[in-house]
Amino acid sequence: MNHSAHTQELAHSGTAAALVRAALALFTEHGYDGTSVRAITRRAGANLGAITYHFGSKQGLYDAVIAQASGPFREQLSAAADGEGSPLDRLQQVVRAFFGHLYENPDLPRLMMQQLTGSRPIPEVTLRTMQTNIGIIASLIRQGQADGSIRDGDPRFMALSIGSQPIWLTVAQRGLREGVGIDQDDPETRARLVESIVRFVRAGLAAHPERAE
Amino acid sequence: MNHSAHTQELAHSGTAAALVRAALALFTEHGYDGTSVRAITRRAGANLGAITYHFGSKQGLYDAVIAQASGPFREQLSAAADGEGSPLDRLQQVVRAFFGHLYENPDLPRLMMQQLTGSRPIPEVTLRTMQTNIGIIASLIRQGQADGSIRDGDPRFMALSIGSQPIWLTVAQRGLREGVGIDQDDPETRARLVESIVRFVRAGLAAHPERAE
DNA sequence: AGGGATATAATACGAACGTATGAAGGGGGT
DNA sequence: ACCCCCTTCATACGTTCGTATTATATCCCT
Numbered sequence: 254m255n256h257s258a259h260t261q262e263l264a265h266s267g268t269a270a271a272l273v274r275a276a277l278a279l280f281t282e283h284g285y286d287g288t289s290v291r292a293i294t295r296r297a298g299a300n301l302g303a304i305t306y307h308f309g310s311k312q313g314l315y316d317a318v319i320a321q322a323s324g325p326f327r328e329q330l331s332a333a334a335d336g337e338g339s340p341l342d343r344l345q346q347v348v349r350a351f352f353g354h355l356y357e358n359p360d361l362p363r364l365m366m367q368q369l370t371g372s373r374p375i376p377e378v379t380l381r382t383m384q385t386n387i388g389i390i391a392s393l394i395r396q397g398q399a400d401g402s403i404r405d406g407d408p409r410f411m412a413l414s415i416g417s418q419p420i421w422l423t424v425a426q427r428g429l430r431e432g433v434g435i436d437q438d439d440p441e442t443r444a445r446l447v448e449s450i451v452r453f454v455r456a457g458l459a460a461h462p463e464r465a466e
Numbered sequence: 467m468n469h470s471a472h473t474q475e476l477a478h479s480g481t482a483a484a485l486v487r488a489a490l491a492l493f494t495e496h497g498y499d500g501t502s503v504r505a506i507t508r509r510a511g512a513n514l515g516a517i518t519y520h521f522g523s524k525q526g527l528y529d530a531v532i533a534q535a536s537g538p539f540r541e542q543l544s545a546a547a548d549g550e551g552s553p554l555d556r557l558q559q560v561v562r563a564f565f566g567h568l569y570e571n572p573d574l575p576r577l578m579m580q581q582l583t584g585s586r587p588i589p590e591v592t593l594r595t596m597q598t599n600i601g602i603i604a605s606l607i608r609q610g611q612a613d614g615s616i617r618d619g620d621p622r623f624m625a626l627s628i629g630s631q632p633i634w635l636t637v638a639q640r641g642l643r644e645g646v647g648i649d650q651d652d653p654e655t656r657a658r659l660v661e662s663i664v665r666f667v668r669a670g671l672a673a674h675p676e677r678a679e
Numbered sequence: 680a681g682g683g684a685t686a687t688a689a690t691a692c693g694a695a696c697g698t699a700t701g702a703a704g705g706g707g708g709t
Numbered sequence: 710a711c712c713c714c715c716t717t718c719a720t721a722c723g724t725t726c727g728t729a730t731t732a733t734a735t736c737c738c739t
Binding site: 268299300301302303306307 | 717
């Protein structure tokens with residue numbers, strides 16, 4: 254039997270990787286309790302016992318899924334934060350990167366939300382991801398406050414104001430389409446929405462009113 | 467048997483109301499699939515068959531729970547929108563009311579999030595609630611744009627920027643406490659956080675820079 | 680006071696769940 | 710060719726699930 258440090262490696266025999274892929278889709282769609290090991294193995298083309306064999310248990314597979322999905326998020330954001338320009342300009346890039354990554358990995362925010370709204374312990378990697386992302390934004394804000402381009406206020410709270418917008422907007426996508434008539438699957442709508450958020454964030458932070466950008 | 471228009475009336479025999487109360491708590495905590503009818507009836511002090519009898523099925527009870535929880539939200543918000551003062555002042559009040567209601571009814575945002583991230587159809591009442599709340603905020607923004615106090619931009623998108631903050635911050639409460647060290651259970655922290663959001667929103671909307679409020 | 684609707688109770692049923700078990704494949708290394 | 714280890718497979722076990730069924734209380738109305 255195997256299922257030891259499977260939260261790291263993920264090439265495996267193909268079966269394990271297929272299980273993670275299938276499980277990511279199903280957990281995202283139906284939640285942990287709503288997804289059966291039979292559904293996962295069927296979708297992965299694997300045997301019913303494959304999850305027990307490779308990951309020890311359903312929970313073990315879930316942990317592996319979370320770890321794999323959360324990993325790249327932090328890197329992408331800190332890359333945007335290390336760019337060129339004034340703090341305000343870089344924050345703008347961070348917001349765009351935030352949206353970009355969430356739009357390309359729509360599973361991630363849904364999974365994170367399920368963890369936050371659920372009752373089981375929030376996985377370590379999720380907490381770290383939140384902490385890092387808030388930290389990145391807050392540190393940019395502090396820089397802007399130091400050079401006078403960003404107004405006063407607790408940088409961490411302001412970072413929450415910023416981060417909440419991409420997260421909620423991507424999580425609520427389905428509800429916004431069906432209930433409010435805003436369809437983020439339409440590229441033009443999405444672009445205008447992102448730019449609206451970017452402008453809102455910039456205006457919410459700036460110490461002085463700004464001419465056109 | 468009964469279970470007809472039970473989404474409306476809710477006084478009932480006491481048993482039905484107790485079922486709704488117990489179900490609200492358990493659905494919020496563990497989700498729909500994570501909550502068994504046995505757990506609900508046990509907590510409500512009712513017989514196993516009570517859910518079938520009063521609501522027809524587990525899903526019927528869930529619908530009743532959603533309807534009861536979502537109802538008061540819209541009213542509270544539109545009350546704040548009808549207050550005194552400039553559009554910016556009233557928007558400020560709306561944000562405070564938003565937070566106030568979510569803090570007092572912490573089940574509501576978690577339930578709504580579960581619906582948005584889940585796969586089953588989003589209940590009609592939830593979609594209506596989203597629509598109304600966005601509409602209220604957007605209409606205040608339009609007023610402010612008309613009198614020149616609020617800058618240009620799509621009012622509905624700006625409304626999303628505003629609404630996303632109270633919602634996400636209350637839903638993510640547990641994660642923020644455990645992962646970022648921001649504890650909204652502490653009244654002082656909460657107050658400072660809300661005021662930070664209010665200022666952020668005001669700055670994000672205002673057409674002209676403003677002196678102290 | 681008695682009868683008919685309304686509510687609660689105890690139990691049964693079939694299906695689906697997560698996991699355990701043991702047997703059957705299937706390639707390298709010697 | 711052989712063995713051995715890793716993987717896959719088929720199937721069984723015990724639980725728990727949502728709902729149905731049937732019997733017993735409880736209450737209002739004339």
